Amino acid sequence: DAKTTQPNSMESNEEEPVHLPCNHSTISGTDYIHWYRQLPSQGPEYVIHGLTSNVNNRMASLAIAEDRKSSTLILHRATLRDAAVYYCILRDVEGSQGNLIFGKGTKLSVKP
Amino acid sequence: AAGVIQSPRHLIKEKRETATLKCYPIPRHDTVYWYQQGPGQDPQFLISFYEKMQSDKGSIPDRFSAQQFSDYHSELNMSSLELGDSALYFCASSADGINTEAFFGQGTRLTVV
Numbered sequence: 537d538a539k540t541t542q543p544n545s546m547e548s549n550e551e552e553p554v555h556l557p558c559n560h561s562t563i564s565g566t567d568y569i570h571w572y573r574q575l576p577s578q579g580p581e582y583v584i585h586g587l588t589s590n591v592n593n594r595m596a597s598l599a600i601a602e603d604r605k606s607s608t609l610i611l612h613r614a615t616l617r618d619a620a621v622y623y624c625i626l627r628d629v630e631g632s633q634g635n636l637i638f639g640k641g642t643k644l645s646v647k648p
Numbered sequence: 649a650a651g652v653i654q655s656p657r658h659l660i661k662e663k664r665e666t667a668t669l670k671c672y673p674i675p676r677h678d679t680v681y682w683y684q685q686g687p688g689q690d691p692q693f694l695i696s697f698y699e700k701m702q703s704d705k706g707s708i709p710d711r712f713s714a715q716q717f718s719d720y721h722s723e724l725n726m727s728s729l730e731l732g733d734s735a736l737y738f739c740a741s742s743a744d745g746i747n748t749e750a751f752f753g754q755g756t757r758l759t760v761v
Contacts, residue, residue: 572750582750636740637693
């Protein structure tokens with residue numbers, strides 16, 4: 537599985553935008569970029585995913601670099617409930633059912 | 649909406665005992681994944697099933713086994729439990745296809761004493 541690299545931790549102020557970076561320089565053409573987050577004492581939760589184009593949903597936006605070697609998860613207005621560990625994961629569309637392999641995510645702290 | 653159900657939520661076992669964790673996926677989801685998360689650790693992939701067949705294997709110890717039944721629920725069987733097996737065990741399910749999201753259960757907290 538291709539690997540991702542994320543900062544260990546980030547801080548944000550409430551109601552400000554947050555940009556969470558992810559590097560995946562060895563990404564293959566068949567890898568989708570998925571983001572999950574894990575709130576304290578809960579199971580991971582899907583956030584967003586994309587292949588090449590930028591994506592938006594009600595939770596966040598995903599900006600994917602043109603060469604696909606990096607991506608950024610954007611939370612437009614952070615709230616205290618967004619404090620969680622955010623994981624950037626590559627899922628290969630070929631072969632197995634594309635298991636979610638969690639690496640070292642980014643722990644996001646949100647200050648009031 | 650129905651979510652992934654895991655049972656039991658908490659389990660305490662002694663060393664060398666066995667444990668069985670159950671996972672009930674979202675209706676019409678055909679893929680189940682199992683993860684182990686130790687204290688302060690990231691979730692580690694154990695094993696997955698697609699249409700009742702094992703599809704991939706991760707860092708699952710030989711003492712553990714799992715299967716997916718005809719009604720798509722899955723069970724993780726753990727034998728000769730060790731103190732190091734104490735962890736949160738998550739199950740997730742997804743519908744067919746790589747381009748779909750996986751939904752996680754609330755987890756089973758296993759404590760081995």
